[in-house]
Amino acid sequence: MVIASMIAQNFGATLAKQMFAAVGAFGTTGLRVFLAAAILMALRTPWRRPLSGRILTWVLLYGCMLGLMNLLIYQAFARLPIGIAIGIEVLGPLSIVLAGSRRLLDLVWFAAAVAGLMLLLPLRVGTGLDPVGLAFAAGAATCWALYIVFGKRVATQLGADAVAWGMVVAACINAPLAVTFAGRALLDTWVLLTGLGLALLTSVLPCTLEMEAMRRLPSHVFGILLSAAPAIAALAGFLVLGEKLTGVQWLAIVSIVAASCGSAICAARLRPA
Numbered sequence: 236m237v238i239a240s241m242i243a244q245n246f247g248a249t250l251a252k253q254m255f256a257a258v259g260a261f262g263t264t265g266l267r268v269f270l271a272a273a274i275l276m277a278l279r280t281p282w283r284r285p286l287s288g289r290i291l292t293w294v295l296l297y298g299c300m301l302g303l304m305n306l307l308i309y310q311a312f313a314r315l316p317i318g319i320a321i322g323i324e325v326l327g328p329l330s331i332v333l334a335g336s337r338r339l340l341d342l343v344w345f346a347a348a349v350a351g352l353m354l355l356l357p358l359r360v361g362t363g364l365d366p367v368g369l370a371f372a373a374g375a376a377t378c379w380a381l382y383i384v385f386g387k388r389v390a391t392q393l394g395a396d397a398v399a400w401g402m403v404v405a406a407c408i409n410a411p412l413a414v415t416f417a418g419r420a421l422l423d424t425w426v427l428l429t430g431l432g433l434a435l436l437t438s439v440l441p442c443t444l445e446m447e448a449m450r451r452l453p454s455h456v457f458g459i460l461l462s463a464a465p466a467i468a469a470l471a472g473f474l475v476l477g478e479k480l481t482g483v484q485w486l487a488i489v490s491i492v493a494a495s496c497g498s499a500i501c502a503a504r505l506r507p508a
Contacts, residue, residue, distance in 0.1 A: 236448040237460040240441035245468040247436030248317050249475035250429065251309065257426055258417040260313040264305050265406075265413020266421055266430040271438030272406040275399035278439075286400065290392055297385035297397065298404020301442075304378035306409055307371045314368025316478040318469025319355055322488045323372035326352065327379035328461045329495045344498035351490030354483055383449075383457065390449040398442040462495030 254263045276282075286294055311320040329348055333341055355364060389397035413421060420426060449457060465488045472478035480488070 236444040237452075237457065238463070240444040240448070241461070241464050241467050243436050243444075244441045245317065245321065245464070245471040246475065247433055247441075248312060248468065249471050251433055251437065252312055252317065252476060254426065254429055254433070255313055257423065258413070258420045260309045261306075261409075261412045261415070262417025262421055262426075263413075263430070263433070264309040265409040265411075265417070266426070267433045267438060268302065268305055268402060268409045269406045269413070270430055270434035271442075272399070272402040274434060274439050275402050275443075279396050279399040281393075281396035281399045284393075284396065290389065293385055293388045294393070294397060294400045295404055297382065297389050298401035299408065300378045300382040300385055301401045302405030302408035304375050304382055305405060305438075306412070307375040307378060311368050311372040311375060314365040315372065316469070316480060316484075317472035317476070318465055318478065318480060318488060319364065319484060320368070320372045320375075321468035322465035322491050323352065323355065323369065324375045324379055325461060325464050325491060325495060326373075327376035327381075328383060328457070329491075329498060330376075330380050331383055333498055341498055344494045347490050347497070348494035351487040351494065354487035354490070386446065387449055390446050394450065395443050395446050398446045402438065402442065459496055462492050465492055 251263050251267065258266065308320060308324055311324070326348060329344075333345055356369065386397070386401075389401070393400070421430075448460075452460075469478075469480060469485075469488060473480075
């Protein structure tokens with residue numbers, strides 16, 4: 236489920252990037268999230284089980300992180316190759332793994348992640364990476380980490396219904412920005428149809444799969460699988476958009492993937508069967 240989710244998300248991201256010329260990153264994000272929320276509410280009809288008390292608070296937090304994560308990563312996509320943006324964003328789940336570990340070996344994985352990040356930062360002349368885009372990707376990483384924390388709490392109680400409610404909250408954040416920045420262009424037939432496909436590929440399918448996976452997997456195992464995201468994103472960007480990375484940038488992505496996978500595997504070995 237997690238691997239299928241990553242494939243859909245990252246190849247869908249290449250479709251989103253092609254929409255930027257028509258409605259911009261804000262318009263693309265808002266339209267996608269709004270349509271995804273409408274589809275999920277129609278399919279899941281979650282209002283039949285009203286939310287109340289503490290679970291409502293967690294759903295609101297989960298939805299806010301979902302909305303901000305989408306908003307920030309699309310701003311990063313507008314400025315960076317997809318593989319690099321995802322490479323930085325996946326540091327969020329990695330932080331979840333490292334936060335729960337106390338072994339000396341984990342310092343190695345932490346160092347590998349930092350080394351990968353340093354290779355991507357525009358510290359050298361001619362790197363060609365937008366600092367603002369890097370900042371947006373870092374913000375998305377923070378939101379992704381909190382998305383996992385809050386998502387784990389709501390998944391055990393609500394299952395896939397949590398995705399529908401969370402997407403509604405995310406739409407409340409992103410839809411007003413879409414209308415403000417894109418306006419009537421959102422009503423264009425091509426934009427609406429593309430946005431519908433985008434909603435299915437990058438929101439409805441992945442979020443549903445991830446929520447079901449989070450019900451079945453410990454957070455550290457979820458992190459192991461997510462470690463492949465930057466490589467899948469870089470491949471999607473190359474195949475669909477022709478985005479080519481330099482040798483140093485590939486080395487950075489490999490370093491981050493190794494750190495994510497290695498630290499999660501070590502964490503899994505420390506857990507009781």
